[in-house]
Amino acid sequence: MSHLAEDLGLIMYWGFDEGQGSSTVEHISQVQDPIHDVFRSSELQQHDPQWRNGVVGSGLLFDGYSTYIAHTLDKNSIGSEVDSFSTLTIAVWVAPRSYDWGNEGKLTAIINRHHMERQQGYLLGMSRHGSWSFQVGLDTGEWKEVWAPAGYELPKNTWSCIHAVLDGDQGQLKLYLNGSEIACTNVPIGSRLVQADDTELLIGKNNHSSVLADVFQLQMFSGILDELKIYNQALTTEQITASYQHLLNIMPEGTHPQLPYDEIKLDRTPLLQDRHRPQYHASPPAHWMNEPHAPIYFNGQYHLFYQHNPLGPFFYHIHWGHWVSNDLVHWRDLPIALAPENDHLSPDGIWSGSATYDANGLPVLFFTAANNSLSPNQSVALAQSTYLQDHDSDLVQWTKYPEPLIMQPDGIGAFGDFRDPFVWKEDDRWLALVGSGIEDVGGVALTFSSENMLDWTYKGIFYQPDLQKYPYLGPIWELPVFLPLGIDQKGQQKHILLVSPVGEGADVEVFYWIGQWDKHQLSFIPDQEEPQLIDVGDFHFTGPSGMVDPKTNRKIIFTIAQGDRTSELEYQAGWAHNAGLPLSIYLREDGRLGIEPIQELQSLRGTKHVSFKKKSLHEANDILTSVQGDRLEIQVELQSSTAQKIGIKVRCTPDRAEETLLYYDRNDAQLLVDRTKSTLNPQEVCKGIQGGTLDIHDDPLKLHIYLDGSMIEAYANGLKSLTTRVYPSRTDALELELWSDGELEVISMEVWDMQSIW
Template sequence: MSHTTDDRGLMMHWDFDEGTGANALESVSQVRDDIQYVFNQAEFTERSGPQWRQGVTGSGLLFDGYSTAIAHQVNKGDTNNAPEFRSALTIGVWVAPRFYDWGYEGKLAAIVNRHNMERKQGYLLGMFRHGSWSFQVGLEEGGWKGIWSPNGYELPKNEWSYVNCVFDGNQGELKLYLNGCEIASSAVPCGSRLAEAVGTDLLIGKNNHSSLWGEVFNLQMYSGIIDELKMYNRALSAEEVAASYQHVLESAHGGVKPQVQYDEIKLDRTPLLLDRHRPQYHVSPPAHWMNEPHAPIYFDGQYHLFYQHNPLGPFFYQIHWGHWVSKDLVHWRDLPVALAPEKDQLAPDGIWSGSATYDADGLPVLFFTAGNDSVSPNQSVALARSTYSENGDPDLVQWVKHPEPLIVQEKGMGAFGDFRDPFVWKDDDGWYALVGSGIEGEGGAALAFESQDMLNWTYKGPFYQADIQKFPYLGPIWELPVLLPLGIDNQGENKHLLLVSPVGKGADVEVFYWIGRLDKHNLSFIPDQEEPELIDVGDFHFTGPSGMVDPKTGRKIIFTIAQGDRTSELEYQSGWAHNGGLPLSVYLRGDGRLGIEPIQELQSLRGAKQLSFHDKSLTEANVLLRDVQGDMLEIQVELEPGGATQLGIKVRCTPDGEEETLLYYDLNEAKLLVDRTKTTQHPGEKCSGVQGGKLDLLGENLKLHIYLDRSMVEAYANGLKSLTTRVYPSRKDALGLELWGDGELVVKTMEVWNMQSIW
């Protein structure tokens, strides 16, 4: 397209109007550059090219924040060989950032750059924390000069901004323009010349000297849409910059600033839906990284669930609160990020785990761990309110943070420096909070607080703490404390359930629980027995607990993260890491033990019933199972041991038995186990070995309720224990089932359903 700007001195121009494909044309040199993108090659899903979106004129290119980049060799086909020094440079580009980089090691997330800061060569235009941005150049005289956007001129997320930076060596000026207006200028020596970073590629969307994270991920990559990138070897005037901005507005947008539709820029789950390992009826972010789901709450006919999320890529980095909403706890919708780190004194460095409750008016509030690395400790308890009372937004998309932290850890209040994951509940007497921490030198602890107004909190001491001498696996610190009422037991006592997740040296990172009594007067917990129990025996696949009392049904429901158990390389290639476990209903059984079962609403996902029979021998049952196939199944089976001491079922079996995963019960050991020694032949996958733990069936038949969902395997045994594990078969025909025992057994009943995706 033609511009009103005089295109004299135009060195490079990418209009990104391809709209499809895996390369982009630099129109001055007529060179087509490959676009680097993770799914250009794909091992586990169908190949798909980079994501093109609506631009300011024609299309624009969406950069995913961790894999999308363009490398352009300057001089390759250029008509004007680039000089080693230049007296002027102007860059103009339209950007719509999606998320901000954290600014690790002080480096900029590059929009466009060709630089070597150590040698003080080249140029770098990029973004920093919370939307601030900068243009930096290396000068012939050996200086590295930069100019920064002033406060109030940050680049907003999910909006188009027209950015220009000008180096004018003859006049001795660096200038920044935003949306056609000058916002900053800085002096350099008159007669300065920019020293080219010879031998370095020009990169779009990626820093020439990015930090490596987890040995796999390049940080400081741009996340969002880019359009109309132009570079000139002269200094454009303020009038030319303004005219260029106005030209786009008037030629394509009726004179108003272009808008970004949220659906154009949001994280897109579509490329991941065909991934043969990605669960389809377990809750997951649209893409990239999650850890624990938390803060479940019911409001105005909908369930809300939040989750720890790095929206920049499938790796643990700067954490936001992702957000889903559901009418039935089964089918979830992705909503925009609810809480993000901002340029404030509250939580600039991360929005860590927390919980949800109601304020005095019955409106939802979020309690979260505020990350601020400039203070000690760098964790405090903070609050965010929904804007529902102002705008009636039924999805609770908008949240406003209370400006000050509500609970700040002081010396003597738990293990100093470890203070996180508030679990807050309300009753007729006020609000109560548990915060994960420890007692110096003694072990993990949940600390107790109370408040009359939800804003001013009083420390009541440890709610409950570990005896680390007796139970070293309970670790020095507890995270994610959860307290749920279980109701009245057979002796007429009111029981509660306390869940914790130990971390730190010597800790077994699982979900441990106690059943016991709440002493509300002292705000402390008295367990029925000192030794904790596990809900799940699958070894670090069922972690990160949160819980709620469902106001609709009175059920106590637990949510967890299902850890992915993969290498960083495979998470990079896949574009996602982790998902939620199925929601669990927990209750007090008649025998005083904790009952667990997947919520009944999951039955709504059943498709065709593949199989149903009862009272068959092992041989007869396996004949019937021969044609049953699937990686998205619900299985219910009851096995009577007969002469067998080990019995169970093989899932995700290849026809030749080369790959299979065995779920079984060992009567002699009284253990529920999974054998993954033959799960996969893929050289990069980690799943292997035998995992499991104690389960006393007290003479009952083995009753397994199993959910297969691609790489997810969840087995619920007799309503008492679960075993969650992950399987990543290398072969696409690993879809079979086979019942198994080390002796004769009777298959009392068996039913198998196909399961449907929730997305």
């Protein structure tokens, strides 16, 4: 704690120097304030709030959705003996990690004790894109605000020293940034701040925050706070400058304190103890993700991006998260690649898109720019790598082209539904598919063409199915993906079109057609009209993206594996959703789509638990009594001439109170999962039976299964997958058991432990 002259007026001070634990002391009153954090009381996992290096000693990291401090006021607190006062100064070092969207125009609170509607109290906080403000309720019946001007926003991942001053005696409301005055608003001379007596003093949480999904409080601070002080006087410019300079003088280099990115980045370590969280599937370090997208290979590395809300495990203010990998299996977290900014391009979200190469062979990103000030609010935009300047193979930095490249043409597509560009180069031009729909016709992919990647021309509808015949294809298509698939038996080049239907009546799955691509007419002609499914799980394999791997020429698709939990459980967990395993697709000799997990996944195999051939059901299950695990790879081949249903139970408790059954019904040609007994937790919603058609005729059933925490992915005979989620309540739900309703021959079986990729 410093002892400068201005500290004589100090009435509250949080130094956040504990460095550990779940409380922090307010030094003047010596009150120990508990740090409210979801993991202090979560039923899923428990650990302390996250502490980081501060500008002096340690600082406290606020997670953006659950971390806050409620201070217990005592007789030394401002306003405890009087209803109003004329001078107030708040000083704090702040390092934001993310900005709030600004829902309902409310500020993300740094510190506040206010009631705006009653014109009472004070609020220091942030809004969209780093803007910030100090606001007070005065005895004149006014609510007064002072805002930082443009160019003085609080930068992300950087320390800023801010002071907010009310000087009612002089009639001024001021802001200071890093020791310098940046804004002043006049208030009535002699006015006094009116206390919000029935309101808590909160740090990191707005007294009147918006609520999302009945669970999530918005306008909560994300980042690190340190050296938070409140004075009962209006500090002068000289005092504030001296205070800032004093701290600089004690810095090792005598300069503004630096903040290494590793200190403030989202940290996945605390969530690794969550037994339901997958460990060898790609996931954000914490919080929310939507679909992974825009895969691209460059300079020996694979890049994969994903839709991400860095504020918490809920769908809100979407950015592009970023992973990089040498092998498509072991991923590294990189800083957010694209974020909404205070511009006219995408201030309200960076939604899905794709990646391709420019004329120089450098990666570029095409994304959906969200700007709610426009109607329609969606357009296609471009971001270019800074590789030519920095030669960073991790491709951390991207520069957005300042204007939208493709606006929705008048009368083309469903108004306001125009998103998810999939871009590739064909000969000497670039082509783009954009997801949309046509009223009374249904979802469509629209085609655009460009000679230079900047000027685009609408070329028509790429493919339009019969909505009356297939109503589950919905009124809107998202995430169109178009890839060359292979040469068929007649020597014809086949392509695959994948889409994700949304809207009223849509079945939100990944549907596909195999067919021929007419590059002259820029249209697609499917071999059969009826769409097909890759995965027969229900809403756990969605959000497709894809690429042709330049190293191997494989066609690889990526998906989101939906978590399918309640908002309350996602709040407690601190994360929502993850990627599915990368999937190689190809054209089989019989003309059907072949699927298989990429071979690189074998690098994750650990202990091999069993390997046997030609056993009866009873013999095989005797062997399996020694196998336990919730992160396993299983390969099994089953045959029966008498049984109708054959399969395997996974995630079983010893008493079978919890179990999940994967099985094949030969009579109905169905691949199914029975989750009726998957969990005893009544809060979980992943239950029931789901599945779909798989025709393997009289062939043996070949299952390739991946268990990873709550994830179950089963690949059957190289033809279909079934992706699902289960959240057993018991920690002993680790056993396996083969199963059938008749005699069963186990042709072969192998089981491995799987290692974490993190």
